Amino acid sequence: MCKKATLTDLINTHVNEKIPVMADGTLLIKGVPRPEFYILHEHLELKKKLGSGAFGEVFVGSWKKSDAETLDVAVKKLKGMMHKKEKNEFVKEAKLMRRFDHKNVVKVYGVAPQEEPMMIILEFASGGSLQSKLQNTPDINNDRLLNYCKDGARGMCYLAGRQVIHRDIAARNCLLGKNDELKISDFGLSVADRSLVKLDKLKNMPVKWLSPETLSKGEFSQKSDVWSFGVLMWEIFTRCKTNPYPNDTNQEARIKIISGNHPLKAPEGTPVIAVKVMELCFIKETKDRPEFEGVLKLLSPSEKPPPKADNFETYAT
Ligand code: ADP
Numbered sequence: 001m002c003k004k005a006t007l008t009d010l011i012n013t014h015v016n017e018k019i020p021v022m023a024d025g026t027l028l029i030k031g032v033p034r035p036e037f038y039i040l041h042e043h044l045e046l047k048k049k050l051g052s053g054a055f056g057e058v059f060v061g062s063w064k065k066s067d068a069e070t071l072d073v074a075v076k077k078l079k080g081m082m083h084k085k086e087k088n089e090f091v092k093e094a095k096l097m098r099r100f101d102h103k104n105v106v107k108v109y110g111v112a113p114q115e116e117p118m119m120i121i122l123e124f125a126s127g128g129s130l131q132s133k134l135q136n137t138p139d140i141n142n143d144r145l146l147n148y149c150k151d152g153a154r155g156m157c158y159l160a161g162r163q164v165i166h167r168d169i170a171a172r173n174c175l176l177g178k179n180d181e182l183k184i185s186d187f188g189l190s191v192a193d194r195s196l197v198k199l200d201k202l203k204n205m206p207v208k209w210l211s212p213e214t215l216s217k218g219e220f221s222q223k224s225d226v227w228s229f230g231v232l233m234w235e236i237f238t239r240c241k242t243n244p245y246p247n248d249t250n251q252e253a254r255i256k257i258i259s260g261n262h263p264l265k266a267p268e269g270t271p272v273i274a275v276k277v278m279e280l281c282f283i284k285e286t287k288d289r290p291e292f293e294g295v296l297k298l299l300s301p302s303e304k305p306p307p308k309a310d311n312f313e314t315y316a317t
Contacts, residue, residue: 038111038114039063041112043065044064044112045064046061047060050074058074058076063121073121075120076120078118078119094108100159104151104152106175108120108122125175125176127175128176130171130176135239135240146274147182148182149233152182152229153229153295153296154296154305155182156169157295157305157306160222160292162308166228167228168205168209169184169209170206173186207250210228212227214227223291226291229281230263230281230282231281234266237270245264264278264282277295280294281295292305293305
């Protein structure tokens with residue numbers, strides 16, 4: 001009988017460490033088999049490039065999970081010359097995402113750290129990004145747009161219940177599954193336990209999606225994610241035709257957002273309930289802004305929110 005690997009064992013496993021492999025291809029982490037997270041390059045086949053992101057290129061491919069099972073997957077290939085710090089960020093993103101299992105959150109299957117380039121293996125969201133779907137499909141009706149909002153609220157409720165602050169909720173970071181269900185993706189900026197960033201670090205962040213308290217004090221929280229969720233809803237109902245505050249530079253938008261006097265207005269024809277939720281997301285005072293449970297309750301009153309995880313560690317091992 002093998003003992004279970006703990007989170008610390010995993011974290012202590014160095015990114016570039018050569019990991020021993022058992023005869024059936026299972027990787028051994030500190031002598032403990034970890035079939036479910038570390039994946040061998042030879043079990044992956046990359047087929048078509050889907051796009052490029054901050055970490056490198058993304059491909060659709062297949063993963064030979066076992067002799068009997070091959071899965072369609074999305075593979076993120078780590079950029080060639082990456083600093084150790086960036087590599088660690090990459091693995092951190094993967095390890096964080098791996099704990100989650102919800103239909104509205106992109107599933108991470110594992111990482112392939114054995115050879116360069118390192119890869120992260122994700123659930124393949126066959127519908128592509130929400131942004132391109134909205135921009136390229138005419139006549140998406142309000143019911144479908146509302147369904148995207150509900151799916152997003154479900155996914156965010158699940159993540160918030162696991163102490164995750166996403167920090168980059170936006171249409172470009174939402175993907176669609178085979179039944180057109182929205183899946184929250186891109187945890188590159190998520191950190192479960194850090195809620196304050198230095199203001200100069202905000203320079204490279206997406207200003208027009210950020211909350212007043214983030215822009216003025218560098219504060220991130222579930223409530224700042226709720227603000228960004230309001231911006232996502234605005235993108236959904238404007239069908240991603242323009243960026244938010246289309247006539248403003250980032251600096252002008254920043255001043256508007258911090259003042260709290262110029263919230264984004266839902267476009268003509270937006271369902272009343274969506275207008276209401278957006279107004280609540282854009283409340284300047286965080287204490288008066290709802291949490292994701294409240295957002296989901298308004299969008300889908302009869303629905304029970306996904307259960308919270310009290311013991312976060314149990315999700316990590
Ligand atoms: P990064 O997080 O490195 O910035 P992205 O997540 O933005 O990279 O990925 C770039 C593109 O690849 C996206 O626009 C999307 O179209 C595609 N993509 C990423 N992940 C998936 C996935 N799991 N399923 C399908 N397509 C994906």
